[in-house]
Amino acid sequence: MQDQLEGSNNSEIYRKFIFDVIEGYTPKIIPYEGALPSNWEGVIFGNNNPLPWNSYGSFVSNILNLQIENQSSKDRKLIFYKNTDSNIEYSIISLNYDLVLENIVSFLHSTYKFPNAVGFVSNKSRGEKGEDKVNIMKLHGSIWPAPYFSTTRK
Numbered sequence: 360m361q362d363q364l365e366g367s368n369n370s371e372i373y374r375k376f377i378f379d380v381i382e383g384y385t386p387k388i389i390p391y392e393g394a395l396p397s398n399w400e401g402v403i404f405g406n407n408n409p410l411p412w413n414s415y416g417s418f419v420s421n422i423l424n425l426q427i428e429n430q431s432s433k434d435r436k437l438i439f440y441k442n443t444d445s446n447i448e449y450s451i452i453s454l455n456y457d458l459v460l461e462n463i464v465s466f467l468h469s470t471y472k473f474p475n476a477v478g479f480v481s482n483k484s485r486g487e488k489g490e491d492k493v494n495i496m497k498l499h500g501s502i503w504p505a506p507y508f509s510t511t512r513k
Contacts, residue, residue, distance in 0.1 A: 381456055388412050388466045419463040422449045422493055423477050438472045450494040
């Protein structure tokens with residue numbers, strides 16, 4: 360507010376700062392290297408313990424109505440697919456800027472056979488396409504889907 364009274368605007372600098380802090384302090388998900396072990400449930404969402412990515416991944420999978428299937432017992436290739444029998448639909452309201460939920464979906468897309476249509480959408484109610492996507496609303500704004508996205512931005 361002081362910046363606006365003085366005729367200057369540092370909001371872009373502030374947004375860049377928020378973006379850099381979130382990117383810098385959100386740990387990367389490190390995929391499990393090699394063939395998955397027989398107890399693959401503990402390493403589906405990365406091998407960077409003690410970070411809680413398995414808990415976050417299970418939460419996101421449930422919110423997205425996903426099921427996981429071991430395609431091959433020999434090489435343990437996992438497939439994620441949408442549970443079409445479920446009639447439950449979720450939305451998420453968050454006060455956080457972080458990208459934990461979005462990072463899980465990105466990790467799944469890049470690591471496993473994963474349905475492309477599944478993920479998050481920020482403006483489902485405004486006509487954004489995403490039949491199989493969960494509406495996510497970040498009341499304080501977010502750096503996703505594009506850098507500096509903000510719910511208060513004009």
